[in-house]
Amino acid sequence: MAIIAPSLLSANFTNLGKDCKMLNNSNADWFHLDVMDGRFVPNISFGPMIVEAICNTTEKYCDVHLMIEEPEKYAEAFKKAGAHNLTVHFEACTHLHRNIQQIKSLGMHAGVAINPHTPIDSLKDILKEIDLVCLMSVNPGFGGQSFISHTLNKIKQLKEMINEQLLNVKIEIDGGVTLENAASIIDAGADVLVAGNTVFKSKDPIATIAALKSI
Ligand code: DX5
Ligand code: ZN
Secondary structure: OOEEEEEHHHOOHHHHHHHHHHHHOOOOOEEEEEEEEOOOOOOEOOOHHHHHHHHOOOOOEEEEEEEOOOHHHOHHHHHHHOOOEEEEEHHHOOOHHHHHHHHHHOOOEEEEEEOOOOOHHHHOOOHHHOOEEEEEOOOOOOOOOOOOOOHHHHHHHHHHHHHHOOOOOEEEEEOOOOOOOHHHHHHHOOOEEEEOHHHHOOOOHHHHHHHHHOO
16 A cells, blocks of 8 residues: 655645645645755745644645755754755755765654656666655646656666665656556556645545545
8 A cells, every 4th residue: 555645735724734635635645845946946945944734734644845945944943843854856965975964863764755757777877765756747846746657667677676675665646646546556556646736736635635544
């Protein structure tokens, strides 16, 4: 069974408390929180203050996806905000190894996200240092985009690399996950499904989360 991580990027920002409560009453395993800086990605979302407000509403695992440059400047603030995992982008970090060490030394799990154009091979030397790889299945910055099907090949390649190195690294898929494609994503080897629009734009988000969980 996959870990289901609804993305609050698609929640109702004028009533975030209600959506957090809904997730708390659902089968969702994690909260996925998307932080965007308007530099690494062409959109701005929210920062540590909102992450803290959201984390304070829940006992669930808070998975913070940083789509920002210079994440080292904010790692401590996100730890204080209540993040359990910090994922940084391969493409945004010149000193990725150092970024990962910092996140771990702050007592959080560490993830690395890669954009659709970045090959799995790029992860080879960092894989044993991290807890999670977030494979972007859309170009980061916006919710509601379509799943890039080549991601399925990347999941299989990554799974092989993880098994070869005998590691325990989770594969998270972020972008365009739907009730229709979730089974093929899990079959390919994914452990965590992020879902924004599929959950929050559905008529019955709790039922949609349950349906994703049952796949
Ligand atoms: C996109 C974000 C995603 C986004 C997914 O840059 O990283 O987490 O919220 O949204 P959907 O599931 O609607 O594609
Ligand atoms: Zn995300």
